[in-house]
Amino acid sequence: NAGVTQTPKFRVLKTGQSMTLLCAQDMNHEYMYWYRQDPGMGLRLIHYSVGEGTTAKGEVPDGYNVSRLKKQNFLLGLESAAPSQTSVYFCASSQQGAGGYTFGSGTRLTVV
Amino acid sequence: AQSVTQLDSQVPVFEEAPVELRCNYSSSVSVYLFWYVQYPNQGLQLLLKYLSGSTLVKGINGFEAEFNKSQTSFHLRKPSVHISDTAEYFCAVSDVGFQKLVFGTGTRLLVSP
Numbered sequence: 508n509a510g511v512t513q514t515p516k517f518r519v520l521k522t523g524q525s526m527t528l529l530c531a532q533d534m535n536h537e538y539m540y541w542y543r544q545d546p547g548m549g550l551r552l553i554h555y556s557v558g559e560g561t562t563a564k565g566e567v568p569d570g571y572n573v574s575r576l577k578k579q580n581f582l583l584g585l586e587s588a589a590p591s592q593t594s595v596y597f598c599a600s601s602q603q604g605a606g607g608y609t610f611g612s613g614t615r616l617t618v619v
Numbered sequence: 620a621q622s623v624t625q626l627d628s629q630v631p632v633f634e635e636a637p638v639e640l641r642c643n644y645s646s647s648v649s650v651y652l653f654w655y656v657q658y659p660n661q662g663l664q665l666l667l668k669y670l671s672g673s674t675l676v677k678g679i680n681g682f683e684a685e686f687n688k689s690q691t692s693f694h695l696r697k698p699s700v701h702i703s704d705t706a707e708y709f710c711a712v713s714d715v716g717f718q719k720l721v722f723g724t725g726t727r728l729l730v731s732p
Contacts, residue, residue, distance in 0.1 A: 511662075538718070540719065540720075542722075547628070547724060548724060549625075549709060549722045549723055549724040549725050550663075550709065550722040551722075552719055552720075552721075555718070555719055557718060565719065597662060597663070599663075607653055607665040607668055608655075608663070608665070608720065610662035610663045610664070611662055612661060612662045613660075613661075613662055
């Protein structure tokens with residue numbers, strides 16, 4: 508089925524460890540996004556991309572890096588994980604215009 | 620920059636009763652408005668969107684929303700809720716350039732028998 512796939516679905520990290528979250532979409536969407544969801548705070552934009560090879564900072568970019576080397580993939584990296592990065596991370600994609608987002612099912616990350 | 624306020628963090632309601640979830644936005648430019656639903660342990664699904672035209676927008680699962688420019692509101696309504704409507708609902712706004720969405724903090728709808 509067409510959509511947005513996030514891997515992994517769950518991960519536990521120790522403080523200071525690094526990891527990469529992968530987002531893949533097969534809808535040929537131009538735009539891709541990484542959000543984090545925390546209780547009572549809704550979804551906050553970390554980074555986004557409006558096309559292959561481009562990235563931009565969102566509302567809460569500190570501690571994260573991203574890359575969009577291929578149009579269908581958007582990677583989110585944590586270089587040195589901190590407990591404050593414990594969250595549920597959602598990837599989304601959209602076509603140009605205002606069609607709305609298609610979301611992945613999320614990655615639940617715990618940093619201990 | 621845009622912002623969204625969802626004043627109600629939780630709305631309890633009985634099955635078959637009507638419900639309204641409130642959303643107010645702030646923007647200095649024209650906007651697009653969206654409602655998303657999130658069922659437990661799932662991603663977000665688009666319920667409905669307002670881009671232009673009629674201010675009353677109908678979505679999936681019997682939901683509708685009305686865009687009120689003068690009150691900068693986009694409230695979500697359903698005339699009769701079901702147990703299966705229990706979920707978290709997010710209002711979101713973007714400018715008409717539509718590079719990114721700004722989400723509200725969400726409203727948890729709790730439907731009981």
